[in-house]
Amino acid sequence: MASKLFSAGQIGTLTLPNRLIRSATQDPFGKRDGTCAPEQVALYRDIAASGVGAIITAYSYISPEARSTGIQVGFATPEQRASQKEVLDAVHAAGGRLILQIMHAGMNVFMSEKHVAGGKLLAPSGDMKAPNDMMTTEMTTADMDKIRADFVDAALAAKEMGFDGVQLHCAHGYLLSQFLDPNTNLRTDEFGGSAENRFRFPGQCLSAIREAVGKDFPVLVKVNTNCAGEADAAYAEDILYFCRQFQALGADAIELSGYNWLPLGKKKVPTFYLERAGAIRKEVTIPLILVGGVRSVEGADQILDAGLDFVAASRPFICQPDFYQYLEKGEESLCIGCTKCLGNIWTKEGRRCVKHEIPEGFPKA
Ligand SMILES: Cc1cc2nc3c(=O)[nH]c(=O)nc-3n(C[C@H](O)[C@H](O)[C@H](O)COP(=O)(O)O)c2cc1C
Numbered sequence: 388m389a390s391k392l393f394s395a396g397q398i399g400t401l402t403l404p405n406r407l408i409r410s411a412t413q414d415p416f417g418k419r420d421g422t423c424a425p426e427q428v429a430l431y432r433d434i435a436a437s438g439v440g441a442i443i444t445a446y447s448y449i450s451p452e453a454r455s456t457g458i459q460v461g462f463a464t465p466e467q468r469a470s471q472k473e474v475l476d477a478v479h480a481a482g483g484r485l486i487l488q489i490m491h492a493g494m495n496v497f498m499s500e501k502h503v504a505g506g507k508l509l510a511p512s513g514d515m516k517a518p519n520d521m522m523t524t525e526m527t528t529a530d531m532d533k534i535r536a537d538f539v540d541a542a543l544a545a546k547e548m549g550f551d552g553v554q555l556h557c558a559h560g561y562l563l564s565q566f567l568d569p570n571t572n573l574r575t576d577e578f579g580g581s582a583e584n585r586f587r588f589p590g591q592c593l594s595a596i597r598e599a600v601g602k603d604f605p606v607l608v609k610v611n612t613n614c615a616g617e618a619d620a621a622y623a624e625d626i627l628y629f630c631r632q633f634q635a636l637g638a639d640a641i642e643l644s645g646y647n648w649l650p651l652g653k654k655k656v657p658t659f660y661l662e663r664a665g666a667i668r669k670e671v672t673i674p675l676i677l678v679g680g681v682r683s684v685e686g687a688d689q690i691l692d693a694g695l696d697f698v699a700a701s702r703p704f705i706c707q708p709d710f711y712q713y714l715e716k717g718e719e720s721l722c723i724g725c726t727k728c729l730g731n732i733w734t735k736e737g738r739r740c741v742k743h744e745i746p747e748g749f750p751k752a
């Protein structure tokens with residue numbers, strides 16, 4: 388029987404010709420001013436032309452102080468938005484669909500102190516050591532109001548520019564997942580403590596976006612299904628609540644990831660978070676997307692047969708931008724999950740896959 392992977396699927400008003408989504412992936416092409424380079428336009432065009440169901444952009448910061456790394460693409464200034472429009476137009480011209488991932492780094496800024504606006508590293512909780520060695524400052528509700536407004540502004544602009552949807556980044560240790568995660572949210576006010584309180588700010592951002600863009604514009608969420616340490620036992624219940632709330636507040640789909648996606652790739656687990664995803668499946672009816680470890684049609688089938696709606700992948704598209712066509716032929720990804728591509732984003736050569744030559748005809752960097 389033909390795999391469901393190759394059948395059409397629906398996310399809100401968006402129809403995807405198949406069930407494979409290129410998950411958000413930063414690449415080494417970003418320019419220091421946060422605009423996209425010509426290689427990015429070419430790469431996205433090529434991924435779209437390969438027939439993938441949809442592409443989610445790299446995480447794009449919504450304001451200058453929301454930035455995580457120096458070569459990250461932004462969606463904050465008119466120049467950055469204009470350059471992302473070039474990528475969008477190239478994807479559409481190639482017959483593809485492009486969803487913009489919007490984010491705020493919170494305490495996860497990997498640049499030195501001098502790059503942090505206003506000298507403060509705002510995070511859900513204060514007095515925590517951030518990756519750039521700064522100590523965090525607890526956000527006020529006024530700070531949160533500003534960030535929520537920035538998310539809304541970005542989502543509205545994305546809609547007006549013709550993006551096929553936005554994805555609110557609530558995963559991988561960035562601001563909204565810092566709120567959800569009890570390890571990074573130690574607040575004692577109505578935004579910290581219980582799952583309900585930790586969800587409050589991410590929920591407010593989603594609601595505000597939904598209200599602004601209307602019901603017909605696809606709004607997706609990406610979230611961690613787990614968290615580090617002992618807190619994970621309770622988080623297994625919390626994530627069910629978070630997903631029910633995302634649905635109640637109007638999310639069109641939820642992409643399920645985890646805080647530890649990076650080391651799991653090396654272990655060759657075919658589907659990282661399937662167990663948690665199965666529990667979430669019983670709680671919500673909106674489309675669920677599972678990312679992590681998918682390298683073959685068999686891996687994708689495991690996810691789809693478990694009742695999830697879409698599979699997403701990142702690293703396979705790094706070494707083979709036309710990964711979808713390999714799956715169509717029944718071939719597996721060449722990716723070995725070493726994740727050296729991540730570190731390589733910042734190297735001078737900026738090669739995407741360190742293990743394999745990028746196939747002829749694709750942007751190499
Ligand atoms: C080089 C690289 C860049 C990534 N950039 C992003 C990103 O911008 N936003 C995001 O949500 N996840 C990002 N991820 C994580 C992927 O979207 C995905 O969740 C993870 O790699 C697991 O999927 P995989 O096993 O198919 O690679 C990145 C991963 C890699 C390897």
Ligand code: SF4
Nearest residue numbers: 722725726728740741
């Ligand atoms: S460097 Fe290449 S082989 Fe290694 S994880 Fe990245 S894409 Fe896969």
